[in-house]
Amino acid sequence: MQIRGKILSISCNVAEVCIIRENTACESCSACPKKMGIRDIITVAAINGIRIGQEVVLRETRNWFIKNKIVVALLAFVLGIILTELISTIVSFGAYRTEFDLLGGGLITIIIMMVLRIKRPRYLFKIALAEGGKD
Numbered sequence: 001m002q003i004r005g006k007i008l009s010i011s012c013n014v015a016e017v018c019i020i021r022e023n024t025a026c027e028s029c030s031a032c033p034k035k036m037g038i039r040d041i042i043t044v045a046a047i048n049g050i051r052i053g054q055e056v057v058l059r060e061t062r063n064w065f066i067k068n069k070i071v072v073a074l075l076a077f078v079l080g081i082i083l084t085e086l087i088s089t090i091v092s093f094g095a096y097r098t099e100f101d102l103l104g105g106g107l108i109t110i111i112i113m114m115v116l117r118i119k120r121p122r123y124l125f126k127i128a129l130a131e132g133g134k135d
Contacts, residue, residue, distance in 0.1 A: 003058045003125065007050055008041065015046040015127070017056065044125050059128035061121035069116065073109050080108030 005017035019040045044058060065072050084104030088096070 005042075005056055005058055007052050007054050007056060010046050010050065010052060013046050014043050015050065016041055017044055017058065017125075017127075019058075020055070042125060044123050044127055047127050047130070050127065050130050054130055056127045057129040058125040061123060061126050065116060066120055069113070072116065073113060076109040076112035077105040080105035083108065 004020045006020060008016045008018050010016075019042065021040075042058075050056065081101045081104060084101045087104075088100065
């Protein structure tokens, strides 16, 4: 998903970008906070060479794994059960218990969800393309 925006401010490694609505009549970003409210201003990671007032194209930073957490959790649970079954065939526990399978599936699911939580992007959008702006 790509969104057009105009840079309002830059500080350190963070830029505030006002989203330009494609279906408005004026497409003027200077009036955006007045007519659309503060919620249309987002923060993104700044890149070198951008200036205030420059139009940029924003791209989403979330990947497939983060978008589909439920599918990843189900796959992790099934993978955990399969790994537990493989370990139980190699190492003899003395008795077969289904609780071991559920425990293995649950542990792998928790580990995968923690990794997804740690690896999530800091900002929802990143600057993909910087277009010319007015000085």
